[in-house]
Amino acid sequence: MEVLDLELQTLVEQVSLEDFGLAFEHQAVWNNRLRTTGGLFYPMDCHLAFNPLMYQRLTSIQFRQIIRHELCHYHLFRQKKGYQHRDRDFKNLLAKVDGLRYSPKVMSKKYRIYQCQKCGQEFKRVRQIDTKRFRCGRCSGKLIYQTTRYM
Numbered sequence: 671m672e673v674l675d676l677e678l679q680t681l682v683e684q685v686s687l688e689d690f691g692l693a694f695e696h697q698a699v700w701n702n703r704l705r706t707t708g709g710l711f712y713p714m715d716c717h718l719a720f721n722p723l724m725y726q727r728l729t730s731i732q733f734r735q736i737i738r739h740e741l742c743h744y745h746l747f748r749q750k751k752g753y754q755h756r757d758r759d760f761k762n763l764l765a766k767v768d769g770l771r772y773s774p775k776v777m778s779k780k781y782r783i784y785q786c787q788k789c790g791q792e793f794k795r796v797r798q799i800d801t802k803r804f805r806c807g808r809c810s811g812k813l814i815y816q817t818t819r820y821m
């Protein structure tokens with residue numbers, strides 16, 4: 671599902687003007703189905719789609735680099751230059767604006783952090799654990815769920 675968002679639209683327009691000196695004149699939307707891809711460019715109607723998970727989990731600088739990457743496709747396509755990854759034009763422009771070459775892989779894995787109430791030892795687990803049954807391996811203290819992070 672694609673979701674229009676004024677904030678995203680404004681951000682993309684801003685990055686386009688500031689980093690490319692060119693206006694972004696189409697739509698930028700969130701796409702909840704994207705998993706490992708940061709964003710997508712659609713040559714059919716020139717809209718851009720972005721992965722909301724990347725926005726949540728990356729720093730604003732990294733997300734801006736993803737926007738730059740998609741804008742490289744966008745502006746080169748409109749200028750009728752080589753807008754695909756393998757094209758020299760694309761590589762040059764991406765390097766010039768400091769865009770992200772590949773989507774970061776960090777997003778895919780999620781893990782939970784538990785902490786021992788007694789000795790303070792932290793445990794990272796990909797799977798959820800039953801804190802009633804499992805105890806700290808060092809002191810057999812009670813484990814408490816802390817937070818969920820992404821690798």
Ligand SMILES: [Zn+2]
Binds near residue numbers: 739740743755
């Ligand atoms: Zn791309």
Ligand SMILES: [Zn+2]
Binds near residue numbers: 786787788790791811
């Ligand atoms: Zn412990």
